[in-house]
Structure formats: structure tokens, C-alpha cells
Amino acid sequence: MQDLGAIEMRGVVKSYPGQEKPALNGMSLSVPQGILFGLLGPNGAGKSTSLALLCGLAGADSGTIDILGRRMAIDAMAAKQPLGFVPQDIALYDNLSGRENLRFFGRLYGLKGEELRERIEFCLHFSGLTERADQPVSTYSGGMKRRLNLAVGLIHGPEILFLDEPTVGIDAQSRQLIHDQLQHLVDQGITIIYTTHYMEEAEQLCSRVAIIDEGEILAVGSPKSLIEEHKCRNLEECFFLLTGKELRD
Amino acid sequence: MIRIFTVAGKELLLLRRDYGGVLVLFFMPAVLVLIITLVQENVMELTGEQLTTLVFIDEDQGGMAKDFLDAIADDGSVEVVSWPPDRRKEALSAVNNGDYTACLILPAGTGKELEKSLTLTSQDLADQSQADSLSQPIVHFDPAILPAFRAGLLGKLQMAFAQVEMAEKIRFLGKHLTSKLMGLGIPAQYLSEEELGLSSLNRQLMLVTDQGAEISEVQPGVVQQNVPAWALFGIFFTVLPLGGALLRERQSGVWTRFMSMPISTFSLLAGKVLAYLLVCLLQFFVIYLIGSQFFPVLGLPAFSISAAPVEVLFIVCGASLAACGYGLLLGVLCNSYEQVSMFGSISIVIAAAIGGIMVPVYAMPETLQRLSVFSPLNWGLTAFHDVLIRDESLWAMQGGVLRLLLFFCCCIVLAWRMSRPKL
Structure with a gap:
């Protein structure tokens, strides 16, 4: 039996009205299962568009996207079922407690009964929020909210988790906890697709990264292999070498 | 279906915790109906009996x-x-x-x-x-x-x-x-x-004898005209909390999260509509109770729907759905809560003004009378008058209700089309 890749993107083109260049220009990408994959690029490179297409937030103009062998354009619901998505924004209800947020999103994924209760307890434990589970999210600190944001993405036990800059604006302790938990998830066989602007974080966490710019993939490989290939000291130097240092606004 | 109920349950839970929203939805319309009816009853008396x-x-x-x-x-x-x-x-x-x-x-x-x-x-x-x-x-x-x-x-x-x-x-x-x-x-x-x-x-x-007043079971006075009119006004004000809630979801990234989930936009919108439909029905019931039980205590005639309770339910449902559709449309069109609250409230006040809620349509200039047929509040009010004052049947008021439902469908389709998160 052929081992399915977690994600297969082939020749994906996506343009926005009023923009000369396409946001994604025939992008192809293959992500194997059970790794932490970093999607790196400057602002406007196409990271968010890639993530949006992979999560089914928008449709591609052409090309195909397969999630664990299910084609997004043909059966979006089936393709989305094994996905977890953690947006960069704190996508939670402030007036609900942590537990109520998890329960609501869990039910939307079709969980119920004992299974739902178990998943909620797991996610609360995972995010270190068991003690504060029944307090409104509005009373949480920035780090707690971000951890709960991540936990909601895990409520249904996804096979693939998309993280859009999950460590922006949080303290070192919360960031370290998130790093540890992500590594733990990868160890359990979950595939994680991760965008970040922190090169050091990507170098430390990701087993493979793709550097993209202007809607195209410039390089793919493990951080170590990219550093060696481009004869750089670290991933950040490699990143600047490939994408340049001019400002992207 | 379970997902629709889940979304509706969440909306009601959020509303229950939003005291400001509850105030807008229940207390304000009730006070509005009471005050306006008292004031207008007094004005009518001034021109007639007082x-x-x-x-x-x-x-x-x-x-x-x-x-x-x-x-x-x-x-x-x-x-x-x-x-x-x-x-x-x-x-x-x-x-x-x-x-x-x-x-x-x-x-x-x-x-x-x-x-x-x-x-x-x-x-x-x-x-x-x-x-x-x-x-x-x-x-x-x-x-x-x-x-x-x-x-x-x-x-x-x-x-x-x-x-x-x-x-x-x-x-x-x-x-x-x-x-x-x-x-x-x-x-x-x-x-x-x-x-x-x-x-x-x-x-x-x-x-000169007022024949209508003698043969009608219910006296077509200020109360029978005002209570449904201002109840409609209150129902349409649910667009503010509903539009605001959808806007907050779009701004906080919750809507983006929804779009990544195996759940249809229809279920999300239907859940919200279901929750706010219940809210609107409850709101009308509160206003009905005030009109029928509390008004007589204040010396006003009692509001009565006993002549056509089923027809009234149809009209309230139609108006509530129209209001929900409009609220969702505002929620996807507006980019800030200020826009929702300003545009929402002003557009409702305008629709109420040209719809005959504040001044009867026949007392308006001809241009405004022509415009009044475009106001959803006018459709609802005309339907209410048909069944509560003119003693007409369900068949007679269906035009107004159908227009409200059509308005709801148009709003929902537009909201659904425009609800994709901006990338």
C-alpha cells in the first residue's frame, strides 16, 4: 500500500482581483506525514495564501490540493475533517470560558458525549489551563489565550495541524510550553504546518522548511541541509540570501 | 442539524452574558412601546377627548x-x-x-x-x-x-x-x-x-356615526396600532447585536476558523438565525404581555391579538427573519462595530419613518408614500393592520409576509456569498 503524503500541492495558482502578479504562481509542495514543516517567507510572499488554500478557506484558480489523499476541490468537507487550524488571531469567544470554547468547537466537529469530555480535558491539560478552565477567556493573559487558541485547533484530534504564527507576542514561558507541546504532537504522528517570522524558532523546531517568495518556492529541505547547501551560518542568513533584505510592506 | 443547534445555543449563551445586548433586545423595545403609546394616546386625546x-x-x-x-x-x-x-x-x-x-x-x-x-x-x-x-x-x-x-x-x-x-x-x-x-x-x-x-x-x-368602531370587536385605537408598530421597530433592532456578533467573529478570526472546519456556511448562518428568531419571538411576547396586561393598569386599552393569533405569529416570524437576514448582511458588509451600530440604527429609523411606524403613511408627502412600499417595516405593519385592525384573513396579509421572507432570502444569499474571510 502506498504511503500517502499529508499534503500534496501541484501547480497551484491563486490570483486576487486587481493584482498584477498571482499570489501563488504554480506552487507545488509535498509534505510527508508526522513532521513539523515550516513555511517561511517575507510579508506578501504567499504564506498566508498557501495556508488559506490548504485549509480550504479559499479555492485555487488552478492546480490541485490533496489532504491525506482527499482532493480539496472535490470534497472539501472530507478534506477538512482531519485538519486543525490555529489562526494568528485569538479566534475565541471572550465571554465564554475556556471549557465552553472547547465544547462549542468540539461539537461543531461532531464530537459528543464521553469522547467530547475526554478531548476537552486533554486540551485543557495540553494547554495548561485546567485550573482556569471555567473562567471567562476575557480574564486570561495573552499567553493563556494563545495556548487555548492552539488547544481549540486540537479539540477533534486532527491528523494535520496548521499554525499561523502561533508564538507571536507571548512570553518566553508560554512560547517554550508551545514548542514542547508541538514536539509532543509530532512525536504522536501529527503533521504540523507552521508559519513563522522567527528563523531561530523554525531552525530549532522544524524538520523541514520551505522558503517561499513571490508565490513560488525558492528552497525546500531540512534547515541543516539548506544551511549547508547555501553555505550559510544559520537559517536566517540563508533566508536573507534567498529573499533579499529589502523591506516588504 | 446538531451543528445548527450548537451554533444557536452558543449565540443564546453569549447573549445571556451580554447585559447590554439583553437591554437593547428586551428592555428598550418594551420601554419604547410603553412610552410611545402613552405619549401618542395623550396626543390623540389632546386632539379629541382630553x-x-x-x-x-x-x-x-x-x-x-x-x-x-x-x-x-x-x-x-x-x-x-x-x-x-x-x-x-x-x-x-x-x-x-x-x-x-x-x-x-x-x-x-x-x-x-x-x-x-x-x-x-x-x-x-x-x-x-x-x-x-x-x-x-x-x-x-x-x-x-x-x-x-x-x-x-x-x-x-x-x-x-x-x-x-x-x-x-x-x-x-x-x-x-x-x-x-x-x-x-x-x-x-x-x-x-x-x-x-x-x-x-x-x-x-x-x-356622523363611526360604523367601524361599532362593528369591530377590537377598537382600532392607538394601542392596536402602536404596539405592533413599535414591536416591529424593536424586532428590527436585533440587527445590531446580530450584526455585531458576526462582525466580531470575522474580526477575531473565529469566522476564519469556521471556514477551515467541515461545517457549511449555511449551518453557521442558520444557527444564528434560529437563535435570534427565538429572541425576536420572546421579545414580541414580552411586548404583547406589556400591552395586554400592563396597559390596562395604566388606564390604556388592552392590546389584543385574540382575533388572529396565528396570523400574528406568521407576521412576527416573517419580520424576525427579515431582521435576522438584514443583521447578517450588515455583519458581513461592515468593517467596524461603529459601522454596524450607526448604519444599522439609522437605516432602521429611516425604514421605520418611511414605513409608517412614526407617522401614518397616509399623512406623508406623496414621494415618501411611494417610497414606503420599499420598507420592510411597512410590509410588517401593513400585515399587522390587515389582521388586527381591518379584520382580514391570513390570505390578505400574506403579501406583506411573503415580501418579508423574500427580503430575508435575498439578505441571506448576499451574506452567504460575501462571508468568505478576506485573505
Whole structure:
């Protein structure tokens, strides 16, 4: 039996009205299962568009996207079922407690009964929020909210988790906890697709990264292999070498 | 289906914790219905039945004042306070200050001049200046009173003086007939109008009867018109919390998270509509309870839907769905809560104004009357009037309800089309 890749993107083109260049220009990408994959690029490179297409937030103009062998354009619901998505924004209800947020999103994924209760307890434990589970999210600190944001993405036990800059604006302790938990998830066989602007974080966490710019993939490989290939000291130097240092606004 | 209920349950839970939202949804419409009905009931009474106090100054000092006081007492809606002629300035000042509604002055010689004018020959009448020289009663109104009320009171005074004039004419006729009989050599002393059989001439025999008010089970008064009108206004104000909730989801990234989940946009929107439909029904029920139970305590007529409860339910559901659709559309069109609250509330007030909620459509300029058919509040109000006031059937009010449902469908389709997160 052929081992399915977690994600297969082939020749994906996506343009926005009023923009000369396409946001994604025939992008192809293959992500194997059970790794932490970093999607790196400057602002406007196409990271968010890639993530949006992979999560089914928008449709591609052409090309195909397969999630664990299910084609997004043909059966979006089936393709989305094994996905977890953690947006960069704190996508939670402030007036609900942590537990109520998890329960609501869990039910939307079709969980119920004992299974739902178990998943909620797991996610609360995972995010270190068991003690504060029944307090409104509005009373949480920035780090707690971000951890709960991540936990909601895990409520249904996804096979693939998309993280859009999950460590922006949080303290070192919360960031370290998130790093540890992500590594733990990868160890359990979950595939994680991760965008970040922190090169050091990507170098430390990701087993493979793709550097993209202007809607195209410039390089793919493990951080170590990219550093060696481009004869750089670290991933950040490699990143600047490939994408340049001019400002992207 | 479970997902729709899950979304609806979450919306209701969020609403329960949003005290401001609950205030907007239940307390404000209830207070609005109560206040507006009380105010309008009072305005209607001012133009119709409520006792108005009038200062009366009799400078004439003849018999006309008594005739006038008798005539105005028959009307029953004007209380007359007589002041002596030397307090004329004081009386005018009191009226100007708003202490009294109006001041009526019967100038000196009015009675005598009326008597004299009855003896004018046709030649005298041809001399216009002689006819115009008759002293006339003068009325001063409180400058702050409404034109409609001014016209109403003026009409009552005019009617009272018409009776005074008629009484004087009948008296004159009696005397005239007596003198004519004597002139013909028939021995006669002065005969009163009763003896001459003229007394019935001073009675108003032709009275217009309000047939509708007699045959209708429910009196089509201010309460029957106002409660549904302002209940509709309240229902449409649910667009603010609903639009605001959707906007917050879009801004916080929750909507983006939804789009990544295996759940259809239809289920998400349907869940919200279900929650707010229940809210609107509850809101109408609260207003109905106030209208039917609390209004009588305040001395107002009770609001009743007993003639057409099913039809009313249809209309409330139609209006609620239209409001929900509009709220969702605002939630996807607007980019800030300020936009939702400003655009939402102003557009509803405009729709209410042109829809006949504040001023009846027939009292509007022709252009606005034409525009009123585009207001969803007008569709709802017309349907309410059809079943609650005009005693028409479910079939008759279906046009309004169908328009509301069509409006809901258009809004939902647009909201659904535009609800994709911006990348």
C-alpha cells in the first residue's frame, strides 16, 4: 500500500482581483506525514495564501490540493475533517470560558458525549489551563489565550495541524510550553504546518522548511541541509540570501 | 442539524452574558412601546377627548356668554375658567406661559352687534363695511401647542358659537314672527320659540356615526396600532447585536476558523438565525404581555391579538427573519462595530419613518408614500393592520409576509456569498 503524503500541492495558482502578479504562481509542495514543516517567507510572499488554500478557506484558480489523499476541490468537507487550524488571531469567544470554547468547537466537529469530555480535558491539560478552565477567556493573559487558541485547533484530534504564527507576542514561558507541546504532537504522528517570522524558532523546531517568495518556492529541505547547501551560518542568513533584505510592506 | 443547534445555543449563551445586548433586545423595545403609546394616546386625546382648560373673559357682559358656556359644556372636552375683564393682560400672559391652552375673549358689544346684524336688510348687507363691523370673539393660543390641536379646539369653539348664533337667530325669528302676526292684526303677545315650535331648530340632528368602531370587536385605537408598530421597530433592532456578533467573529478570526472546519456556511448562518428568531419571538411576547396586561393598569386599552393569533405569529416570524437576514448582511458588509451600530440604527429609523411606524403613511408627502412600499417595516405593519385592525384573513396579509421572507432570502444569499474571510 502506498504511503500517502499529508499534503500534496501541484501547480497551484491563486490570483486576487486587481493584482498584477498571482499570489501563488504554480506552487507545488509535498509534505510527508508526522513532521513539523515550516513555511517561511517575507510579508506578501504567499504564506498566508498557501495556508488559506490548504485549509480550504479559499479555492485555487488552478492546480490541485490533496489532504491525506482527499482532493480539496472535490470534497472539501472530507478534506477538512482531519485538519486543525490555529489562526494568528485569538479566534475565541471572550465571554465564554475556556471549557465552553472547547465544547462549542468540539461539537461543531461532531464530537459528543464521553469522547467530547475526554478531548476537552486533554486540551485543557495540553494547554495548561485546567485550573482556569471555567473562567471567562476575557480574564486570561495573552499567553493563556494563545495556548487555548492552539488547544481549540486540537479539540477533534486532527491528523494535520496548521499554525499561523502561533508564538507571536507571548512570553518566553508560554512560547517554550508551545514548542514542547508541538514536539509532543509530532512525536504522536501529527503533521504540523507552521508559519513563522522567527528563523531561530523554525531552525530549532522544524524538520523541514520551505522558503517561499513571490508565490513560488525558492528552497525546500531540512534547515541543516539548506544551511549547508547555501553555505550559510544559520537559517536566517540563508533566508536573507534567498529573499533579499529589502523591506516588504 | 446538531451543528445548527450548537451554533444557536452558543449565540443564546453569549447573549445571556451580554447585559447590554439583553437591554437593547428586551428592555428598550418594551420601554419604547410603553412610552410611545402613552405619549401618542395623550396626543390623540389632546386632539379629541382630553379635557382642555380655557380661560374665558366676558367683556360683553350680555347673555351671549351664558349661551356660549352652555354650548361648550355640551362638548364636554373643554373646561372653561372665567376671569374678569380687568385681568385680560394677566390671562394672555398665563396662556403665553403655557399655564392655559387658550384664552377666549368676548369683546364688549358682541351680543348687541349680533342682535343688530340680524335686523340688517338686504340693502344693508350689500354694504360690506356694515356687515364686517360686527365684533367677533377672539382666541389666543399657547404658542407651544400643536397645530392639529389648535385646529381641533378652534373647530370646537366655532361649533359652540354656531350654536350661540343659531339660538340668537331662533330668538330673533320668534320675535319677528310675533311682530308680523301683530302687524297682520292678529292679537298676539310675544311668543317664545317653544310656543312657536322652533326650539328643535337649535338641536343638531345630523350626527356622523363611526360604523367601524361599532362593528369591530377590537377598537382600532392607538394601542392596536402602536404596539405592533413599535414591536416591529424593536424586532428590527436585533440587527445590531446580530450584526455585531458576526462582525466580531470575522474580526477575531473565529469566522476564519469556521471556514477551515467541515461545517457549511449555511449551518453557521442558520444557527444564528434560529437563535435570534427565538429572541425576536420572546421579545414580541414580552411586548404583547406589556400591552395586554400592563396597559390596562395604566388606564390604556388592552392590546389584543385574540382575533388572529396565528396570523400574528406568521407576521412576527416573517419580520424576525427579515431582521435576522438584514443583521447578517450588515455583519458581513461592515468593517467596524461603529459601522454596524450607526448604519444599522439609522437605516432602521429611516425604514421605520418611511414605513409608517412614526407617522401614518397616509399623512406623508406623496414621494415618501411611494417610497414606503420599499420598507420592510411597512410590509410588517401593513400585515399587522390587515389582521388586527381591518379584520382580514391570513390570505390578505400574506403579501406583506411573503415580501418579508423574500427580503430575508435575498439578505441571506448576499451574506452567504460575501462571508468568505478576506485573505
